[in-house]
Amino acid sequence: xxxxxxxxxxxxxxxxxxxxxxxxxxxxxxxxxxxxxxxxxxxxxxxxxxxxxxxxxxxxxxxxxxxxxxxxxxxxxxxxxxxxxxxxxxxxxxxxxxxxxxxxxxxxxxxxxxxxxxxxxxxxxxxxxxxxxxxxxxxxxxxxxxxxxxxxxxxxxxxxxxxxxxxxxxxx
Numbered sequence: 001x002x003x004x005x006x007x008x009x010x011x012x013x014x015x016x017x018x019x020x021x022x023x024x025x026x027x028x029x030x031x032x033x034x035x036x037x038x039x040x041x042x043x044x045x046x047x048x049x050x051x052x053x054x055x056x057x058x059x060x061x062x063x064x065x066x067x068x069x070x071x072x073x074x075x076x077x078x079x080x081x082x083x084x085x086x087x088x089x090x091x092x093x094x095x096x097x098x099x100x101x102x103x104x105x106x107x108x109x110x111x112x113x114x115x116x117x118x119x120x121x122x123x124x125x126x127x128x129x130x131x132x133x134x135x136x137x138x139x140x141x142x143x144x145x146x147x148x149x150x151x152x153x154x155x156x157x158x159x160x161x162x163x164x165x166x167x168x169x170x171x172x
Contacts (some may be wrong), residue, residue, distance in 0.1 A: 076116050081110065
C-alpha cells in the first residue's frame with residue numbers, strides 16, 4: 001500500500017556529465033571548475049553550492065580560510081595533499097575532508113595526473129567566486145595556456161567567501 005505524500009514537494013533537477021557551468025581556473029590551480037547546483041540555480045530552502053574542481057598536475061590552490069562558510073571536499077579522481085593549519089594530510093580517491101569556519105587550508109597536487117574533487121559549500125557562494133576569476137569552458141576543449149588571476153582578485157575574494165588568503169603567491 002503506497003502512503004500519501006504530506007506537505008510541499010521540492011524541486012528536482014538532474015545534470016548529465018557535461019552539464020553545469022564550467023570555468024578554466026587561473027594560476028596557481030590551473031585546471032577547471034564545474035558548478036553543478038546552488039541555491040541561485042535551483043529552488044532550495046537552504047543556501048549552498050556544489051561542484052567539482054580539477055587541479056592540474058604540479059599545481060595548487062593557495063592557502064585560505066572561509067570566515068562564514070563550511071566546506072566538504074571529496075576526492076573522486078587522483079591524489080594530492082590537504083595542508084590543514086600547516087599539517088599535511090595525504091588525499092587519495094575516496095578521501096573526504098570537512099573544513100569548519102576559519103580553518104587555514106590548501107590543496108596541492110604534486111603529481112603528474114590531475115586531481116579532481118567534489119566540493120560542497122554551506123552557505124553557498126563559491127560558485128560565484130569561480131565564475132568571477134575563471135574563463136568559460138566547454139567540455140572537451142583543450143586547456144588554455146596558464147593565465148593570471150584577475151588584477152582585482154583580492155577584492156573579489158574579500159567580497160565573496162574568503163576570510164583570509166595567502167598573499168605571498170602573487171603572479172600579477
